[in-house]
Amino acid sequence: MPILNRRSFIKAAGVLGASAALPVNLARAADKPVTVGFIYVGAKDDFGYNQAHAEAAAIIKGLPNVTVIEEENVPETVAVQRSMEAMIRQDGAQLIFPTSFGYFDPHVIKVARKYPEVRFAHCGGLWQKGVHPDNAGSFFGYIDEGQYLNGVVAGHMSKSKKLGFVAAKPIPQVLRNLNAFTLGARSVDPEITTTVIFTGDWSLPVKEAEAANSLIDQGCDVLTCHVDGPKVLVETAEKRGVMTCGYHASQAALAPKGYLTGAEWNWETPYRAHVMALQSGAPMNNFMRGGLKEGFVKTSPYGPAVSDAAKAAADAVKASMLKCEFSIFTGPIRNNAGEVMVAEGTVLTQTDVVLERMDYLVEGVRGQI
Amino acid sequence: MSIRIPPVAARGLALGLPALPTVLAVATTVLLFSVFLWAREIPVLEAGALIYQGAFGSTFSWENTLLRAAPLMLTALCVALPARAGLIIIGGEGALVLGGLAAAVTPLWLPALPASLMWVAMAAAAMAMGGFWIGLSGWMRQRRGVNETIGSLLLSYIALAVFRHLVEGPLRDPASLNKPSTAPLPDAYSVGVISDTFYVHWGLVAGVVVCALAHVLVRHSVSGFAFSIVGGNVRAARMIGLPVNRLVLVTCVLGGAAAGLAGMFEVAAVQGSANAALIAGYGTSGILVAFAARHNPLAIIVCAILLGGVEASGSLLQRRLGLPDATTLILEGVLFVNLLAWEALNGRVLHWRIHWRERGRTPAEGVVQHG
Amino acid sequence: MAEIDYSVLLLALLAGAIRVGTPFLFVSLGECLTEKGGRINLGLEGILVVGAMSGYAVAYLTDSAWLGVLAAGCAGGALGAFHGVICSLPRVNDIAFGIALILLGTGLAFFFGKAFIQPQAPSLPSIELGAWSDDARVRSALSVNVLFFIGVALTLLMHWGLRATRWGLVLRLVGDHAQSARALGYRPALVRTLATAGGGFLAGVGGAYLSLYYPGSWNEGLSSGQGLMAVALVIFARWQPLNCLWAALLFGASGAVGPALQAVGISSGYYLFAAMPYALTLLVMYLSCRPNQTLSGAPGELSLNR
Structure with a gap:
């Protein structure tokens, strides 16, 4: 009533x-x-x-x-x-x-x-x-598309070939982003590694700042994260003069120098679709997924530090993503213990639910779960 | 001048008097909160009406309030029972989550049983776990003199860490994907609601029954009397040969068992598995409820419903007035600050109460002298 | 892993201990002051949050981080005094009142803090002790916030003040044996209220450190229980200001060591790791307590001892 x-x-x-x-x-x-x-x-x-x-x-x-x-x-x-x-x-x-x-x-x-x-x-x-x-x-x-592009840009911009990722918990959504970021960077240079730090919860500002500092001390020069509020990480990195890729929303304003690009949500698209369906009486779309092409996610505009080569490389990947010609998880993909997770010749498309059950770290990620 | 007070009225006054500080506290809270709203240019009467409507205005609101009050009754007992023996335990949160965890894993480790038997087993496991955890605080206090307040707080933090570690590590159900949890409770074992027209789970009944049992224990049993002696004066208790250590331990174990039971209902009636959502602050709110109720188990029921109502009303305030969620936190803070501060009056009240009760007993002298 | 550079790791750990430990230092000094007077204030957690919010807000509005620190201290002092006054009334339990104060404090801070989540306030300055080094990591590690040095100075001041000044003696007398203090003509309730207000001031400053320096912004998840942890810390430190300093650094280090270890590739059991300070405090309490005897160094009037 x-x-x-x-x-x-x-x-x-x-x-x-x-x-x-x-x-x-x-x-x-x-x-x-x-x-x-x-x-x-x-x-x-x-x-x-x-x-x-x-x-x-x-x-x-x-x-x-x-x-x-x-x-x-x-x-x-x-x-x-x-x-x-x-x-x-x-x-x-x-x-x-x-x-x-x-x-x-x-x-x-x-x-x-x-x-x-x-x-x-x-x-x-x-x-x-x-x-x-x-x-x-x-x-x-499919925000991992944004994280892959983050990785491509980070791979181009990193001098130390070491990237850092601050994560909340080792759950599939987080691991998929972490792996996509790493794969993106290693598509530029297979020598690149990503060090991951798990803080244990979605919002622990002091731990996140400490994690960012530890990563920087270990030589990581591009950081990104998957926690509820990336503000702390981006600000800490900017203070120490290292680069960052954003997450969730644009944090460009927080790091005018070091912000490269970012993976952002665009929830307006699915919200609008559901509201329109309701208004027109259309049946509910129960399982809705989308990436860059569908407008569910978007990328932040490139920051001033990003080189032209990095922009060109990322734009090329983005263009083929928009044409559905690109798949992030294309075999062979090994985990960081060397076991084959995605066999040679297998291409996992974004809609594959196997990806929503991801429980491993790809080769090049330093860390354990 | 002398006023004639009929003996019945005097008795009634004597009975009602303990509620006086509570009534004054609620009145002051209403006043202070209204001033706060007024200063923020929020329509006071509309907000007040919404709070009442959200908490007690309809059957739906009552369900809402009672659902939130149910775990608080049990976690408040975790403070109130040890308090009878003079201990201040503030670690109920840890007992609740570990109790919930114990309840969640019981069906995994037992063969299939009829639901009622499984509930008994789950409750037993949860109560044993909770009782053990708070009992540990009591034991360290009696054995080594480790202060139970800080001890239980530290144990609670440790419990939360152990809980998270187990739920997201060794006991995690691999199928729980993005919400690390233990394996889900089979539907047959989940605890349902009292009726479709009164949509509150059985945890409420458990809370009320356990509070009533606790009332009988502390007010009408020899052990309860022994607890109060220990709580009043340990030396006197030892002098008359009471097993002080054992009594203290018993109150702690019983209190912890109550909190553990709250965890069992959170798992069996709400969450369906043990996961981080169990850490919702019920233990901490329980401390305030217990103190506001002066550790009286029956008053705990009332205070838990009061707090449950405040929490339930926040939802309507957000949706109708666009107020931030923190408004409810402020209201709760003001309410408890007042409830605790007005306790100061309680000493006086006790005095008046004895005075009037005596008047009530001797009808011929039912006169209060006013100089 | 041979590539781990241990000297950098150790230096980073020390830096982390200072960065993470400074708010612990302020809150624990505040709690120590409060408890020396014979009261316990669990509400310092709420006061910390209020301090973080009001400090950030005032720093943003006045464009001065130091005015923010002052405002945070004053807000904390006011709430501390409130605790002190109310708990002076008969039958008011200081532990429960502290918990109510946590609710009230966080509620007020979240309510009024909404407007200050987005803007950026100026940050507190730090002293570059590592300017001599070429290594950016060393420079960063030795960039220590001014508040830390103020905290150390306060520690020494409190250590001396509690032992050697009349004020310190009165406070300790009130905390140990209120009756004797009363017999000497002092008013225990007043002394305690002042001590609690002072404790609140320090906790407020600790909160301002969180929002104005590290991690350096205001949001609702800023505190992860530093205020309550400080209560354990004071016991760990046996009510000695100097020990509070070491304990704060130790607690800070334990907060920093988890991420640091993961950064070099050791990443299991981080929840258990985070609980280490609590387990350690409990162990110390267990080993050092004796039945029928209070903790050595504990103020006699403390409700913890009754």
Whole structure:
């Protein structure tokens, strides 16, 4: 039961007024008013993962006939189940974006079963037909494409041939990025190694700074990371005069000298697709994945330090990625103990779910899991 | 001048008086928080109405509140029971997560059992683990004089590290991919909700029942009386021949067992496996609930519901007024600061209470003299 | 791995100990001061967060990092005084009140800190002790923040002050035996409140170090429990300011050694590694305590001893 209060009424009235002024063709596509809920696991402005989501949500907020409701700092406990239910029962939400990976199993699944008429578009999960409810689904971006390009640029720019990667936890999503980054760099020069440091959690600023310093002390001259907020790493590296590649969002402003490029999310694309489907009554796309080509991820503009050779090389790879002619995980790929993980002649395309189960470090990564 | 107070009313006053500091604390909290909102130009009445609506305004809100209160009742006992014997334990979080872990691995290591038996086994494992962990603090305190407050805090940190290490290392289910967890609990063994119209899991019933049992233990049993003697004066307790060390240990083990049980319900009714989401601060909130309830098990139920309500209301504040999540933290902080500070009045209240109770007993003298 | 350069590793470890340990030093000196007066303030964790936020905010608004440090100290001092006053009331438990203060402090800091996550505030200066070296790593390792030296100076001052000044004696008397202090005409509640306020000031400065120098920005995940860890640290240090310095460096080193070891390729068990300081403190407590006797060096009035 949606409870219409004064505020949402005013909002709805305002939206109606706005859509009346729109060109007819635009207004028609969005004639059904919908309420969409966003749930974040951390603060909306963390200079990283949650901010990338919140910024895209702000764009959705501007769409005609869409009311956006948000909640931040919702832990992966019974709290998120109740927040989803509250959005449905108190605000009449028809589509919910629970944006943290940990929300999916069991929380989203449980609530989706209870409310079959509401759509749940989860970020990062591995939705499977028959196993998970049909009104739930998962979307994710192949950000490893951005990390591969980061690696290509880093490989060109590194003088010491040592790169550094600060990671939160050794889980498939992180390992895939780390491996793509390393493969990208080694495509430039097979001598290059990447040293990885796991901090153990998604947001540990002091540890991340310490990890960055240790990597720099060991001679790494290009750093990147996969933690919730790359701010600390980028600032620490800039202070010590080494280069960085960004992650989640653009950190170019934090490192005017050393920022090379970055792998950024573009969540607007899947959000928009889900909202449009809801408005037009189209069935839900339960398993949505996309990379650079589909506009799920993007790269930061090159920083001033990047050489022309690096730009040309990265642009060439990017162009073939956009034409779907490029595959990052093309055999033979060995792990860093020398065992063959992807056999010669095997090409793993991005959609291959084997990649979402990655549990090894490729050759050239220094570290253990 | 003298006022006539009927004996019944005097008795009633005597009974109701202990709630006076709590009532004053809540009133002060409302006042201070309103001033805060007003100063930030946030509509005070609307916010107040939303907090009430989000916490206690509907069946849905009540479910929400009680779901959050359920683990707090048990973790608060982890503080309140040892407190009867004079110990301040603040490491409930560690007992909860290790208890949850023990519960999560029990079905993996046992043959298939009927659900009810498996629940008993899981609860037993969780309680044993939690009891052991807090018992360790009590044991170190009695054996070596290691302060139990700091000892339990350190043990809690160690427990969290061990928990993360095990869940993301040796006990990790390889299929858990991006959310490192232990192997999922089979559906047959998951604990459900009380009813479809009252969507709260059975952990709430467990919390209330255990609090009631704890009440009987500390108020109406010989052991409970013995705990209070130890808590009041250890020397006196030794003098009358009480087994002080054993009594202290027993309160710690029981408290830890309660926290472990909370962990079991988090795993069996909410998470479905042990993972880092179990570290949600229930143990820390439990400390505040216990102190606010003056370590009285029945009052713990009320205080846990109060805190659960505040936490439940945050969701509505965010969505309707666009307030940051930290608003709820401030409200909780102000509430507990007040609850603890108004404790100062409790000494006076105790005095008045005895005074009035005596008046109540002798009807002929039911007169309060006011100079 | 033969390529590990051990001298660089050791130097980096020392540098890491100083970088990571400085906030520990300030918070533990604050807790030490508080506990010398016979109170325990677990709320220093909340005060640290408030200090980090207010320091960053004021530094950004005034464009002066030092004014930020001062503001952080004052905010911490105010919260410390609040703890001191309320816990002077009868029946108010200082441990529980400290935990409530953590909630209140983090709530206030997160609420008012929203506006300061994005902007960049000026950073605190550091002293380049390694200017003589050609090696960038040595130079970086020996670039030590001014606050660390202030912390060392404060340690020495407190060490001397507690032993040799009238103030120090009064504080210790109040902390050890309030009744005697009262008999001599001092007011234990007032002395304790002042000590708690002073402790809060130091913890606030520790927070400002986090946001204004290392890691050097304000966000909600900034503190990873340094404030609570300091309580363990003070026990580890046996309530001696000088020991607080060594203990802070040791705790700092243990925070730095994990990443440093991984950087040279040893990367298993990092959770257990991170818990080492706690285990070590517990071990020290276990070995040095005796039944029916307080920890040597512990203030007698401390609620920990009752």
